[in-house]
Structures are given as structure tokens and as C-alpha cells.
Amino acid sequence: MGNRIPESELIINPDGSIYHLNLLPEQLASTVIAVGDPERVSKVSQYFDEVTHQVSKREFVTHTGSYKGMPITAMSTGMGTDNIEIFMTELDALVNVDLKTRLPKSSHTSLEIIRIGTSGSMRADIPAGSMLASAYAVGLDTLMAYYNADYSDLELEVSESVKNVLGVTFAPYCVAGSKRLLDLLGEGLIKGNTATCPGFFGPQGREVRLKPAIPDIIERLASISVADFKLTNFEMETAGYYAMGRLLGHEMLSLNAIVANRVTHEFADDPNGIVDELIKSTLEKLANR
Ligand SMILES: O=P(O)(O)O[C@H]1O[C@H](CO)[C@@H](O)[C@H]1O
Numbered sequence: 001m002g003n004r005i006p007e008s009e010l011i012i013n014p015d016g017s018i019y020h021l022n023l024l025p026e027q028l029a030s031t032v033i034a035v036g037d038p039e040r041v042s043k044v045s046q047y048f049d050e051v052t053h054q055v056s057k058r059e060f061v062t063h064t065g066s067y068k069g070m071p072i073t074a075m076s077t078g079m080g081t082d083n084i085e086i087f088m089t090e091l092d093a094l095v096n097v098d099l100k101t102r103l104p105k106s107s108h109t110s111l112e113i114i115r116i117g118t119s120g121s122m123r124a125d126i127p128a129g130s131m132l133a134s135a136y137a138v139g140l141d142t143l144m145a146y147y148n149a150d151y152s153d154l155e156l157e158v159s160e161s162v163k164n165v166l167g168v169t170f171a172p173y174c175v176a177g178s179k180r181l182l183d184l185l186g187e188g189l190i191k192g193n194t195a196t197c198p199g200f201f202g203p204q205g206r207e208v209r210l211k212p213a214i215p216d217i218i219e220r221l222a223s224i225s226v227a228d229f230k231l232t233n234f235e236m237e238t239a240g241y242y243a244m245g246r247l248l249g250h251e252m253l254s255l256n257a258i259v260a261n262r263v264t265h266e267f268a269d270d271p272n273g274i275v276d277e278l279i280k281s282t283l284e285k286l287a288n289r
């Protein structure tokens with residue numbers, strides 16, 4: 001067992017809930033659907049048998065209940081891996097720290113956390129309207145400069161290749177998601193590898209009024225090939241989930257509704273329809289396992 005965690009390090013609200021998520025341990029199920037947009041939480045929970053807890057603070061909205069008898073939580077995180085660091089650390093503390101004694105629990109509880117989010121394709125043959133499961137993610141943010149994670153040889157090779165191809169001075173990181181969840185939930189979906197960016201515009205090569213420093217980032221990232229590893233799509237959270245999940249011992253999978261194709265410049269006619277299809281099929285696969 002570890003040391004008592006001080007009040008300044010793990011902040012508990014006066015009602016016993018955890019600081020940012022505003023949740024009590026009993027308000028969380030061990031299967032969590034995580035979405036970026038707070039308004040998407042009810043798009044998930046509308047399919048639940050019942051919602052027993054509804055809690056919100058900042059961008060973190062939580063609905064907990066059951067789907068076909070399976071306890072489940074839908075939560076929003078907002079955008080970006082900085083939010084994911086808070087989300088993952090506080091979710092983990094809800095199950096692996098005794099919030100009253102402030103001591104880490106002696107036995108570890110592993111959550112399964114499935115991101116259902118929107119994404120842009122960097123491949124002409126992955127059109128808007130596709131659904132893609134992320135086998136690996138590459139973080140183009142710097143979150144992992146602050147944690148000591150272990151990486152496989154392939155992950156290290158990909159990270160090095162990304163660093164060289166982009167010519168950046170920071171260290172990108174590559175992390176795999178849960179193989180078990182990929183086998184369960186990736187069935188019928190495109191399997192890809194996701195670039196997680198610390199922004200929607202410049203970091204993904206979009207130009208509005210500002211010219212990105214790496215204007216050909218799509219071509220550069222798409223050119224990377226390590227064994228049979230190739231990058232397929234852009235979003236803003238997956239690598240943070242996969243790395244924090246590995247560090248904290250939780251099963252993570254990111255599912256992407258491809259709403260934009262960055263090569264052909266198409267945008268989906270009905271982005272909400274793709275997200276809804278992904279939500280429904282994921283809930284079904286989870287309930288029928
Ligand atoms: O649809 P969500 O889950 O928010 O995911 C994607 O959409 C947002 C950008 O529009 C980023 O959060 C990105 O990761």
C-alpha cells in the first residue's frame with residue numbers, strides 16, 4: 001500500500017466527490033463510454049434502460065445507468081489530452097484510492113473505457129462516413145514528457161520515425177490500445193492507427209488565417225511506414241487515453257466516426273448519424289459479449 005495522498009494532491013469536494021469530475025465512487029460503472037462533446041452524453045444514455053445518476057461540472061458530464069442490464073457510464077471529457085489526464089487520473093482514483101483514508105487500495109480495479117469520437121481521415125480510401133477503431137495512437141502533444149511509460153520496440157520505432165519525419169524537437173509517443181477491446185468492438189470497423197494532435201487547425205495541417213509551421217503534415221504523417229504500421233486519422237485525445245490507461249492499468253479503446261476526409265476534402269453529410277450508428281453498435285457489442 002502507498003502513502004496517504006495529501007489534500008493538495010488529490011482534491012476532494014466537501015460532499016466527498018472528486019474535484020473536477022464531481023463524482024462519488026458509487027456513481028461510476030466499470031464500463032465507461034467517453035465522448036468529447038458534453039451534449040453527446042445524452043446521445044449515448046438515451047439508449048440506457050435507466051439513468052440512475054446524472055452529475056456535471058465544467059465539461060465533465062456523467063450519466064450512469066444500465067444498458068440491457070449491464071452497468072454503464074457515459075461521460076464527456078471536452079477536447080484535448082490535457083483534459084484526458086485529469087479525466088483518467090480522477091476516474092482511476094475513484095476506484096483505486098480510498099477517498100476517506102486517502103490511501104491507495106491494496107487491490108487494483110481495472111476499468112474499461114471506450115472513446116466514441118469524431119475524427120478526420122488522412123487516407124483517400126478511408127472516406128467520410130467510415131467507422132475506425134484505433135489499434136495504436138501517436139501523441140503529437142507533450143503529455144508523456146511528464147510520465148514514465150514503458151513502450152514496445154515497435155512503439156519506440158514509430159515514435160522515432162514520426163519525430164524524424166516531422167523534424168520536431170519534442171518527443172512524439174506511440175501507444176497501443178487494448179487488444180481485447182479491439183477484438184470485441186473493432187469487428188466490422190476499419191482498423192487504423194491514430195494521430196492525436198494538440199489542436200484542430202495548425203497541428204492537423206489546417207490553414208484558416210494562419211499558415212501551419214508544417215503545412216504538409218498530412219503527407220508527412222501518411223508517408224510513415226514501420227513494419228505494417230501506417231497512420232490513418234487525426235483527432236485530439238486517443239494517445240492520451242492509451243498512455244494514461246497503460247500507466248494506470250485500465251483497458252482503453254478509441255472508436256472514431258470519420259467525419260472529414262483531409263485528402264479529398266469531403267465532409268460527412270450526416271456526421272451525427274455516423275456517431276449514432278457507432279454508439280448503437282458499440283453498446284450492442286458490449287451487451288452481447
Ligand atoms: O468528437 P470528439 O469526441 O470531441 O473528438 C474530436 O472532435 C474534437 C474536434 O472537433 C476533438 O475532441 C477530436 O478528438
Ligand SMILES: O=c1cc[nH]c(=O)[nH]1
Nearest residue numbers: 118119120235236260
Ligand atoms: O478532422 C478532424 C475531425 C474531427 N476531429 C478532429 O480532431 N479532426
